[in-house]
Every structure is written in structure tokens, then in C-alpha cells.
Amino acid sequence: MRTAHPVETVRAAEAELMALLPDGALMRRAAAGLAAACCSLLGKGRVYGSRVVLLVGSGDNGGDALYAGARLARRGAGVTAVLLGGRAHGAGLAALRAAGGRVTEDPYEALAAADLVLDGITGIGGRGGLRPEAVPVARAARGSDAVVVAVDLPSGVDADTGEVDGEALRADATVTFGAYKPGLLVDPAREYAGALRLVDIGLGPYLPAIPGLEALQHQDVARLLPEPGAESDKYRRGVVGVYAGSDRYRGAAVLAVAGALRGGAGAVRYLGRVGDMVVRAHPEVLVHTGPWDAAGRVQAWVAGPGIGEGSDPETAMGHVLAADVPVLVDADGLRHVTPGAVRERSAPTLLTPHAGEAAALLGTDRAAVEAGRLAAVRALAARYGATVLLKGSTTLVCGPGGTGPVRVNPTGTPWLATAGSGDVLSGLAGSLLAAGLDPVDAASCAAYLHGLAARRAAGAGGPITASGVADALPAAWRDIREP
Numbered sequence: 303m304r305t306a307h308p309v310e311t312v313r314a315a316e317a318e319l320m321a322l323l324p325d326g327a328l329m330r331r332a333a334a335g336l337a338a339a340c341c342s343l344l345g346k347g348r349v350y351g352s353r354v355v356l357l358v359g360s361g362d363n364g365g366d367a368l369y370a371g372a373r374l375a376r377r378g379a380g381v382t383a384v385l386l387g388g389r390a391h392g393a394g395l396a397a398l399r400a401a402g403g404r405v406t407e408d409p410y411e412a413l414a415a416a417d418l419v420l421d422g423i424t425g426i427g428g429r430g431g432l433r434p435e436a437v438p439v440a441r442a443a444r445g446s447d448a449v450v451v452a453v454d455l456p457s458g459v460d461a462d463t464g465e466v467d468g469e470a471l472r473a474d475a476t477v478t479f480g481a482y483k484p485g486l487l488v489d490p491a492r493e494y495a496g497a498l499r500l501v502d503i504g505l506g507p508y509l510p511a512i513p514g515l516e517a518l519q520h521q522d523v524a525r526l527l528p529e530p531g532a533e534s535d536k537y538r539r540g541v542v543g544v545y546a547g548s549d550r551y552r553g554a555a556v557l558a559v560a561g562a563l564r565g566g567a568g569a570v571r572y573l574g575r576v577g578d579m580v581v582r583a584h585p586e587v588l589v590h591t592g593p594w595d596a597a598g599r600v601q602a603w604v605a606g607p608g609i610g611e612g613s614d615p616e617t618a619m620g621h622v623l624a625a626d627v628p629v630l631v632d633a634d635g636l637r638h639v640t641p642g643a644v645r646e647r648s649a650p651t652l653l654t655p656h657a658g659e660a661a662a663l664l665g666t667d668r669a670a671v672e673a674g675r676l677a678a679v680r681a682l683a684a685r686y687g688a689t690v691l692l693k694g695s696t697t698l699v700c701g702p703g704g705t706g707p708v709r710v711n712p713t714g715t716p717w718l719a720t721a722g723s724g725d726v727l728s729g730l731a732g733s734l735l736a737a738g739l740d741p742v743d744a745a746s747c748a749a750y751l752h753g754l755a756a757r758r759a760a761g762a763g764g765p766i767t768a769s770g771v772a773d774a775l776p777a778a779w780r781d782i783r784e785p
């Protein structure tokens with residue numbers, strides 16, 4: 303599991319550790335790791351003679367850049383510092399000068415010839431976007447041919463929320479110290495960070511067991527996915543009920559069922575208006591056409607994709623929400639849930655909105671949700687007392703209440719922004735719920751598998767369809783099981 307901790311927690315851990323170490327030891331550890339990462343980015347044998355530019359702000363983030371610059375200068379790099387704050391870390395500047403580095407008044411000349419730029423303008427102490435005087439220099443760095451390496455965080459992004467309020471410096475790689483910060487894993491800031499590297503400065507024992515953010519990795523998902531045993535039959539493996547589709551949106555039902563069939567439940571029961579079409583596409587589905595109370599037992603419901611509006615869907619959603627089993631509500635179904643109705647349920651509820659649907663549930667606009675995804679997923683989970691999966695470029699999952707760690711999905715791909723892919727995801731997550739996973743695990747494993755399947759379907763990169771994603775799910779599942 304990859305974890306991230308908020309700034310306050312990182313600072314507290316640093317303070318505990320720093321009290322046990324000689325002055326400056328932590329910064330030297332950070333700078334050593336940073337310089338080593340720069341050497342590997344420049345390539346073997348290419349440090350000597352390379353041209354490195356340091357963008358140095360007024361705090362310790364600039365200090366890290368200066369000390370790392372000193373190390374690179376000692377290995378034969380030509381290192382030039384651009385001082386952007388009113389002051390610079392004194393000991394770091396002295397170390398750079400002693401190693402043969404220099405300070406320039408002409409950042410543009412230095413940047414035009416740079417092979418590598420170290421962005422040490424702001425780290426966890428930064429507030430808001432880049433200040434106006436730093437903006438043209440940051441743009442020149444980005445516009446140069448140099449590799450841009452962010453020190454701890456890309457300057458201008460919010461470490462805790464992933465928000466970018468104004469301009470930030472987009473990096474090719476970010477070398478972060480002690481712990482990942484939430485903003486490095488959540489969009490929009492994540493996009494500015496490039497490839498991530500974590501330098502261990504010994505903070506581990508001083509960080510709390512429960513992080514602010516966590517990202518599953520292959521082995522975590524492999525451990526959580528259901529595995530049929532010798533004694534399993536379809537009922538023990540779980541039956542998932544799917545209520546989806548309408549005369550207008552028939553494909554949503556087919557796609558949600560396609561996801562559900564590949565999620566590990568033993569059987570899929572379909573209720574809705576387009577049973578004929580569903581059974582033609584998926585003959586293995588149990589289609590129910592009678593009244594709701596005769597639908598038979600299910601271990602979880604997926605409700606909402608393509609059901610449309612009106613009194614029929616409203617009544618049906620009432621039946622679903624009254625069931626004493628976990629319920630996943632997606633898409634049109636989300637129009638029929640109220641915080642009160644969800645909170646009254648006896649079994650868990652999982653809501654899976656995209657940003658637009660989340661905005662409608664929160665009474666805000668889509669742009670506000672996109673800009674503050676972490677805050678939005680927590681607010682929804684708190685308001686509804688439900689687990690919430692917020693779809694998007696980085697899909698987030700938050701458990702009921704909104705206070706626990708948020709799971710961030712690391713496997714997404716922009717190709718997934720295609721019609722119907724959300725229906726496949728909801729079927730898949732519902733199937734995992736029916737198989738017995740708790741809602742946070744079901745949602746985050748589904749997002750993980752779905753992202754992997756999309757990457758597989760896209761191959762070297764190319765348009766994919768929602769059906770293609772569903773078809774690639776068994777292979778993604780195997781990739782996780784047999785890495």
C-alpha cells in the first residue's frame with residue numbers, strides 16, 4: 303500500500319525525529335537522496351559537465367535544492383542558483399558556493415542552456431500558486447529543454463488537497479521526502495508532479511499507522527479479491543442484482559451486467575425494462591420480470607445506470623434502498639437518493655458519482671468538485687453516511703463519515719473517459735460487494751481492476767470502448783493474481 307500523510311502530520315514526525323538528530327541532519331539526508339535521484343535522471347556518466355539550474359525560494363525547500371546543488375557541483379556539474387525569495391537558506395547557499403556553484407541575476411540565460419532544473423521554490427510551506435515574480439521564471443524553465451525535478455512538491459500546488467490555485471511549475475519528476483503528501487496522488491496537482499520518487503529520511507517510525515490517503519497496489523488487491531473455494535456454489539459466491547437500463551438507455555443495462563459478470567459473484571440477477579436485450583448479450587443472466595418482492599435473494603444491488611427519470615424508477619429505487627443488503631447507487635439512481643433515506647438504511651450504501659453528479663448531490667458546480675476532489679468525496683461521505691467512489695482522472699474512495707483515509711486509485715488512464723465505462727465499473731463493484739467485500743474494498747478494488755483492464759484494452763495507447771474494458775477484466779484479474 304502506498305500511503306500519504308498531510309503536512310501537519312509530516313511536520314510533527316519531522317519535529318520528533320529532528321530532536322534526536324544533530325542540526326541539519328534531516329536536510330542533508332533529503333539533499334543526498336535528491337542529488338542521487340538527479341544523477342540517475344541525468345544518466346550514468348553524464349553528471350560531470352552537465353548544467354544544472356536551481357530555482358531557490360526563501361524556505362527550507364530552497365535549502366534542499368542548494369545542498370543537492372552543492373553535491374552535484376562536487377561531482378562536476380555546473381550549478382547556477384536563481385534566488386527567487388527575498389532571502390535564501392544561508393548554510394545551503396554557503397555550501398553551494400564552497401562547492402563551486404554560483405548565483406546568477408539572469409535566470410533566462412541560465413535556463414536556456416540547462417540540462418536539469420531543480421524546483422526548490424516552495425514545498426510543504428507554500429501557500430497558493432506561484433507568486434507573480436516566479437511565474438515568468440517557472441514558464442521559462444518549463445519551456446526549456448531541461449528535465450524539471452520538483453523538490454518535495456511541484457511549487458504552487460497545495461500539498462494537502464491537490465488543489466492548484468493559480469500557476470504551478472509542472473515537473474517531469476518529483477522527489478519527495480519522508481512520506482508522500484496527498485497532493486502528489488490527487489488531481490489536479492498529481493498531473494504536475496510527473497514520476498514520483500520517495501526518499502526515506504527515517505520518518506517511518508514517527509508517522510501514524512493511519513494515513514490521510516492510501517493507494518492500493520497489486521498485492522493488496524490480490525489479497526482482497528474473492529477466490530472461489532472447492533465448496534463454493536453460486537449462492538455462496540454471492541448473487542448480485544442489477545437494476546439498470548430503460549427504453550432510452552438500453553446499453554447501460556448490458557454494460558452494467560457485463561461488469562457484474564466479471565466481478566466474482568456467482569450469479570447476476572437482472573431487473574429492469576430491457577431483459578430481452580440483456581439476455582441476448584449475456585445468456586448466463588437470471589432475468590426477473592415479475593414484481594419486486596418476488597425477485598429472489600441477492601447479496602447486493604447495483605442500481606441506477608440508465609434507468610432515466612420518472613415514477614417507475616423512483617418506485618424501483620425505493621425497493622432497492624429498502625433491501626437489507628449492500629446497495630451501490632450510480633448514475634440516474636443518484637437522483638433518487640436523499641441523505642435521510644441513505645442514512646436510515648440497515649445495510650451499507652456505496653454511491654458512485656462522477657464530478658457532475660457529485661456536484662448535483664452537494665449543490666455546487668462541477669468545476670468546484672474537479673478543483674477540490676478530496677474535499678468533495680469527504681463531504682459526500684459525511685453527508686450521506688455512505689461510502690463514496692468519486693470517478694475521474696484520479697478516482698477516490700472514502701468510507702462513511704468522511705474522516706478515515708481516502709483511497710486513491712493509481713491505475714486510471716485518460717482513455718477511460720468513454721461512454722458506458724462507468725456502467726461497467728458499477729457492475730463490477732456491485733459484484734465484489736455481493737462476493738462479500740466491504741464497500742471501501744469493493745469500490746477501490748473495482749476501480750483498480752477497471753483501470754488495469756482499460757490500460758490493457760488501450761494497449762500501447764488508443765481509443766477503447768466500455769465493452770472492451772469489460773472484456774479485458776478477466777485478464778486484468780489474472781495480472782493481479784499472477785504478477
Ligand SMILES: NC(=O)C1=CN([C@@H]2O[C@H](COP(=O)(O)OP(=O)(O)OC[C@H]3O[C@@H](n4cnc5c(N)ncnc54)[C@H](O)[C@@H]3O)[C@@H](O)[C@H]2O)[C@@H](O)CC1
Nearest residue numbers: 316329332360361362363424425426427428429431433454
Ligand atoms: N522540516 C524538515 O525537517 C525538513 C524539511 N525539508 C524541506 O523543507 C520544506 C519545508 O520548508 P519550509 O517550511 O521552510 O517551507 P517552504 O520552503 O516550502 O516554503 C516556505 C517559504 O516560501 C514562502 N512562500 C510561501 N508561499 C509561497 C508562494 N506561493 N510563492 C513563493 N514563496 C512562497 C514563504 O514565505 C516561506 O519563506 C519541505 O518541503 C522540504 O523540502 C527537508 O529538508 C526534509 C527535512
Ligand SMILES: [K+]
Nearest residue numbers: 421424453455
Ligand atoms: K518545490
